[in-house]
Amino acid sequence: MALNLVIMQLNKYIALILPAFFSITSCIEPFSPDLKGEADDIYVITGEVTDKEGYQKVTVSKASVIEAPEYIPAGSCILVIEDNVGNTFAMEEYVEGEYRVWIEQPFLQTGRSYRLHLITPSGYEIVSAYDQMPLGATLDSVYYQREEAMDEITGETFPGIRFYADFSGTEADSRYYRWSAEETWEYHSPYAIEYYYDGTTHTVSPPDSSLMTCWKTNMVGKIFTLSTVNLTSNSLKGLPLHFVDNTTTKLYVGYSVLISQHGLSEAAMDYWNQLKINAESGGGLYEKQPLPVAGNLKNISNPRKRVLGFFGASAVSERRVFVYGIKDMGIYYDEVCSYFPLTRLGWREYSKLFYPVYFFYPNNALRVLEKDCVDCRALGGTVLKPEFWP
Numbered sequence: 001m002a003l004n005l006v007i008m009q010l011n012k013y014i015a016l017i018l019p020a021f022f023s024i025t026s027c028i029e030p031f032s033p034d035l036k037g038e039a040d041d042i043y044v045i046t047g048e049v050t051d052k053e054g055y056q057k058v059t060v061s062k063a064s065v066i067e068a069p070e071y072i073p074a075g076s077c078i079l080v081i082e083d084n085v086g087n088t089f090a091m092e093e094y095v096e097g098e099y100r101v102w103i104e105q106p107f108l109q110t111g112r113s114y115r116l117h118l119i120t121p122s123g124y125e126i127v128s129a130y131d132q133m134p135l136g137a138t139l140d141s142v143y144y145q146r147e148e149a150m151d152e153i154t155g156e157t158f159p160g161i162r163f164y165a166d167f168s169g170t171e172a173d174s175r176y177y178r179w180s181a182e183e184t185w186e187y188h189s190p191y192a193i194e195y196y197y198d199g200t201t202h203t204v205s206p207p208d209s210s211l212m213t214c215w216k217t218n219m220v221g222k223i224f225t226l227s228t229v230n231l232t233s234n235s236l237k238g239l240p241l242h243f244v245d246n247t248t249t250k251l252y253v254g255y256s257v258l259i260s261q262h263g264l265s266e267a268a269m270d271y272w273n274q275l276k277i278n279a280e281s282g283g284g285l286y287e288k289q290p291l292p293v294a295g296n297l298k299n300i301s302n303p304r305k306r307v308l309g310f311f312g313a314s315a316v317s318e319r320r321v322f323v324y325g326i327k328d329m330g331i332y333y334d335e336v337c338s339y340f341p342l343t344r345l346g347w348r349e350y351s352k353l354f355y356p357v358y359f360f361y362p363n364n365a366l367r368v369l370e371k372d373c374v375d376c377r378a379l380g381g382t383v384l385k386p387e388f389w390p
Contacts, residue, residue, distance in 0.1 A: 043074060043126060045297055045309040049081060049114045050262075050316045051133055053105040056081060058091060058116060058311065059098050073097025076121045084113040084130055110135050116297070116311040128311035129267070129296040136263025136315025137169025137177070137234060142241075144323065149243050159329045160245035163257055163321065169234035174263035174315065176227050178272050181220035181242040184386060186254040188212050189376040190337050191369060196356040197347055211374060214381030215389065220257075223276040227269060246329035255323040256389070263315035271295055271310040320388065337373040342366060 047058030058081075060074040079091040079099045087107055091099040113130035120126070144161040151158070165179065192207035220242050228234045242257060244250055264272070274293040295310035339360070343349050350357050358374040359366055371378040 041124075041305050043120065043124070043297075043299075043307050043309075045116070045118065045126065045128075045295075045307060045311065047099075047116065047311050048262075049103065049108065049133070049313045051108050051110065051136070051314070052316055053108065054102065055100040056089070056103050057098065057100045060118065061097050063308065074120065078119040080117045082115050082117055083107070109133065110315070112313075114311075114313045123301065124299055124305070125301045126297055126299050126307055128298075131265050131268060131296065131312040133313040134174035134176075134263045134265060134315050135170075135172050136261065136317055137167045137173045139259065139261040139317035139319050140166045140168055142257075142259045142319040142321050144321065146326075149245060158245035158247060160243055161251070161323065161326070162243045163241045163259065165239045165241055165259060165261070165319075166237045167235060167239070167261060167317070169228070169263075171234065173234055174265070175229045175234060176264040176266055176269035177225065178262040178264055178269070178314075179224040179226075179239075179241055180260045180262070181222075181224075182217060182258040182260070183220055183242070183244070183250070184215055184217040184256045184258075184389070185250040186213065186215050186389070187249055187376060187379070187381065188253060189214075189372060189374055191358075191360060191374050193358060193374055195360055196358045197350065198355040198357070199352070201347075202356075211376055211383060214376035214379070214383055215386055216379070216381035217386070221279070223272060223279055225269065225272050225276055246331050249331055251323060251326040251329065252331050253325060254389075256320060257323075258318060258320045261317045263317075265312060267296060268310060268312040268314065271312075322390065337370065339367040339369045339373065342368060 042063035044061045044063055045058065047056070049056045058079055060077050060079070062072040062074050064070045064072055073096040075093060075096040077093070077099070081089040081091065081101060081103070089101045089103055089107075091101040093099050110133050113132045115130045116126075116128040118126040142163055142165050144163045146159070146161050148157045148159050149162070150156070163181070167177075189212045192209040192212060193204050194207040195204070196202050222242065224239075224241050226236070226239065228236065241259060244255065271293060278293060293308065295308060297307040297309055297311060299305040299307050339362075347357075358369040358371070360369060361367070377383065
């Protein structure tokens with residue numbers, strides 16, 4: 001399930017066209033394509049089948065023009081996953097542009113090949129190449145070390161923690177790997193609800209602390225890939241991965257990262273390496289305008305219409321790590337909350353769109369609190385505790 005979330009989030013933000021394209025010839029040369037006339041017909045499709053029973057997910061979107069980048073989900077498509085022994089799995093659209101199908105373990109076999117068959121509402125028929133499910137090495141352990149990292153732009157260094165992975169494979173396992181990281185952290189709003197205004201002032205006694213604790217989950221916007229083809233063994237210890245610095249409050253209360261190791265085919269590895277080049281040169285994996293990297297999908301109704309993205313098969317091994325309360329890195333949580341006095345307009349300054357307006361009385365003076373001071377959801381999290389959280 002977590003792997004599928006990785007793919008869903010990747011697809012959601014990887015939807016569009018950068019003002020540069022890498023032509024793979026003797027070298028890599030960028031250029032700016034004119035997509036004004038054709039962007040509406042360019043589909044971006046990304047997803048995979050894993051060797052784990054569960055929902056297999058695919059996201060379909062349409063490219064936007066360079067001048068107005070945006071995510072455009074492509075709904076009402078017909079998607080079917082096919083394997084090379086005649087099985088088919090029809091997908092359902094559960095969110096606009098996002099499709100899934102539950103595939104049971106007996107149908108997810110090493111050595112079997114899978115492809116995606118798609119028909120758009122306008123009648124385009126798009127298919128991927130078959131991608132073979134490899135064997136995957138075991139992700140033995142994930143751990144972290146405290147260290148400092150340098151900002152490549154400013155040259156400034158920040159303390160933090162870096163996660164490392166050890167994995168071990170056999171000669172029969174894939175030699176091509178990608179790692180993804182899904183981070184979750186607990187954070188707190190500093191004040192309980194004691195006073196609020198919604199046209200009338202209210203006092204809550206005892207104060208309500210139900211909106212003080214939240215959890216937030218993000219996909220880490222960095223691609224980690226490695227080939228062991230030129231290594232003496234299909235194993236490695238101390239592979240550096242995700243780094244978390246002290247410029248946020250992520251490490252203040254509790255932090256967890258789920259590292260997923262994907263064993264890939266050589267074709268999938270080529271795609272992810274190209275995408276990695278794009279992400280590192282263009283500001284990150286989840287920017288809105290990724291490079292139109294050549295994938296394994298084609299529009300067989302109109303071969304001149306490009307299709308972006310990749311549909312593949314991967315063997316997955318996962319590890320989750322928890323980190324608790326690293327408070328000695330100069331992290332100052334209270335800095336995220338501010339408050340201020342009422343203006344001359346008093347409560348008339350606040351329309352119903354701002355209700356409820358929270359306030360309190362430090363030193364017997366009324367001060368209006370910003371929403372995130374009281375309601376942790378204002379910072380994008382949820383008060384629902386994740387099932388895996390201890």
